Amino acid sequence: MSRALPLSDLVRMQAARRPEPVHVELAQVTRRFTHPATGEPFQALGPIDLALVKGEFFSIVGPSGCGKSTLLDLLSGLGKPSSGRVLFEGKPVNGVPEGVGVVFQENAAFPWLCVRDNIAFGLRRAGVEAAEVQRRVDYALGFMGLRDFAKAYPAQLSGGMRQRVCIARTLVTQPRLILLDEPFGALDQQTRLLMGDELLKLWRETGATVLLITHALDEAAMLSGRVGVMSTRPGLFIDFVDTGWPADRDSRVVSTPRFGEITARLWEKLRVETLKIMGGAH
Structure with a gap:
């Protein structure tokens, strides 16, 4: 069977x-x-x-x-x-x-970029206008509770916060x-x-x-x-x-x-x- x-x-x-x-x-x-x-x-x-x-x-x-x-x-x-x-x-x-947006288990936050620039990375590569990048990233920072850490680097964050950064980077691309x-x-x-x-x-x-x-x-x-x-x-x-x-x-x-x-x-x-x-x- x-x-x-x-x-x-x-x-x-x-x-x-x-x-x-x-x-x-x-x-x-x-x-x-x-x-x-x-x-x-x-x-x-x-x-x-x-x-x-x-x-x-x-x-x-x-x-x-x-x-x-x-x-x-x-x-x-x-x-x-x-x-x-x-x-x-x-x-x-x-x-x-x-x-389609993908989030993996591995810590995929870029260590050389601050939180704001990590989240904006994909949008900038896609050629999204600067004002729209800022609007989406500001929203994601607030939504994910990362606003106070926008200028911090991944090494300064807990594991949970680093994963929030990765999720936020996916969120700003507005995946369905x-x-x-x-x-x-x-x-x-x-x-x-x-x-x-x-x-x-x-x-x-x-x-x-x-x-x-x-x-x-x-x-x-x-x-x-x-x-x-x-x-x-x-x-x-x-x-x-x-x-x-x-x-x-x-x-x-x-x-x-x-x-x-x-x-x-x-x-x-x-x-x-x-x-x-x-x-x-x-």
């Missing part, structure tokens, strides 16, 4: 959820690589079907090596599928699409789709919860569609309207969990019984997949 949900079930669980238009779509997407040691081909991902509606906050969890980051690369245009279609706003993704690859993975638990609140505020303010890749089940359960669970390689979706949170949620949901139910369901699925990697079942 296949570990993946049948395609008919996937379509029913995704397309029939709400009447909003589909914003992002992957149709029978696979990704194959060549093993660096043996030279043999192997399939890392798929076939995957996924539909995100406009303005959705969707997270993906799965065991290490299941293809989560590979999937994000395909959506961002940094990689190409071996087969299948990747669509953003109804158009095939070829290269990095206009309207925000892709996040473990953006808070290097932060402590308390800072991650607070950064999660900031991210939810950003999501509500912009109306962007957000896709978050994370290993943290609590992070996925708190932030998302829906969570997709992936299997071991080749990565396939084996469950979709609707959290049922209201749009104005924040980190206080972690104290509710519903939060415990969501994380328990996610762990039930992931425990089985992780044990497969470890070579046992308990």
